[in-house]
Amino acid sequence: MAIKFKNLTKSFGEQKVLEGIDLEIADAQTTVIVGSSGSGKSTLLRCINLLEIPEEGELELDGEKIKFGGKISPKELLPFRRRTGMVFQGFHLFPHLTVLQNVIEGPTQVLGVEKKTAINKALELLGKVGMADKQNAYPNRLSGGQSQRVAIARALAMDPSFLLLDEPTSALDPELEAEVLKVVIALAREKKSLVIVTHNMNFARKVADRILFLDKGKIAFDGDAERFFASRNERIMSFISAMDIRFLKF
Structure with a gap:
């Protein structure tokens, strides 16, 4: 490829x-x-x-x-x-969604992945980027580094x-x-x-x-x-x- x-x-x-x-x-x-x-x-x-x-x-x-x-x-x-998955300079997280909701949004809404499956994968990816403990936080409660790590997990969730x-x-x-x-x-x-x-x-x-x-x-x-x-x-x-x-x- x-x-x-x-x-x-x-x-x-x-x-x-x-x-x-x-x-x-x-x-x-x-x-x-x-x-x-x-x-x-x-x-x-x-x-x-x-x-x-x-x-x-x-x-x-x-x-x-x-x-x-x-x-x-x-x-x-x-x-x-x-x-392709894109990670931008400015994070571009949805402010009205929690960290977990941000990561599952694409797989469930665009790829049609079943919600439970998307959540399990999202939690795995958030663990990989060191953000599993912030799954219920909203973007306005995150630092820039945390927001970018969530953005990486969100991009990876689209496989x-x-x-x-x-x-x-x-x-x-x-x-x-x-x-x-x-x-x-x-x-x-x-x-x-x-x-x-x-x-x-x-x-x-x-x-x-x-x-x-x-x-x-x-x-x-x-x-x-x-x-x-x-x-x-x-x-x-x-x-x-x-x-x-x-x-x-x-």
């Missing part, structure tokens, strides 16, 4: 954000996408589950194919969205082929960030299929099986973490240096 893009192109107005991307992302590994702000990394992630629709190219996921450039119906988008994480800790302070990173690292060690956008280079170095470095809408590096961080390419060295300074604790 893999995510495959051919000649992916995406623009916002006159600005071309992604240009002619050819890419295959395998399952059972952690792919980390890095790059400067505006390089196209979050847009690439959002194109995987079609929150953003490219103007050109083709996407294949788990045997399903879709070609861009013409009119695409919601029915055509659904198989791709069901095969996605790939879990997509878009800067999952960017809104958190360092202590709360560590809570979430531990969960993601544990998922990576379980060989979950993860695609992660992050600015945290220490985290990227630790968790990545593969790093994609985007620069000006194109893939400027594609390889393992060791080669990326040992690269003598001036653009990559400049980027890593800038990110290391950003995460220094003064």
Whole structure:
């Protein structure tokens, strides 16, 4: 199973954000996408589950194919969205539902899973992310780190082929960030299929099986973490240096 893009192109107005991307992302590994702000990394992630629709190219996921450039119906988008789970920067929990209700909402309402089965799976996932004791709490009683861990459990409850994480800790302070990173690292060690956008280079170095470095809408590096961080390419060295300074604790 893999995510495959051919000649992916995406623009916002006159600005071309992604240009002619050819890419295959395998399952059972952690792919980390890095790059400067505006390089196209979050847009690439959002194109995987079609929150953003490219103007050109083709996407294949788990045997399903879709070609861009013409009119695409919601029915055509659904198989791709069901095969991916997205974890956003801002959590996006339903404020009127408890933690447990948030996690079972998708499986019961979208997938048609029987409620008892959904609850049993939700409790298992909440235990995995260290949030079982908060199952009856409402989102306004949670910290940012707790909310993000619930968001991860909610995404996993949909049993996605790939879990997509878009800067999952960017809104958190360092202590709360560590809570979430531990969960993601544990998922990576379980060989979950993860695609992660992050600015945290220490985290990227630790968790990545593969790093994609985007620069000006194109893939400027594609390889393992060791080669990326040992690269003598001036653009990559400049980027890593800038990110290391950003995460220094003064």
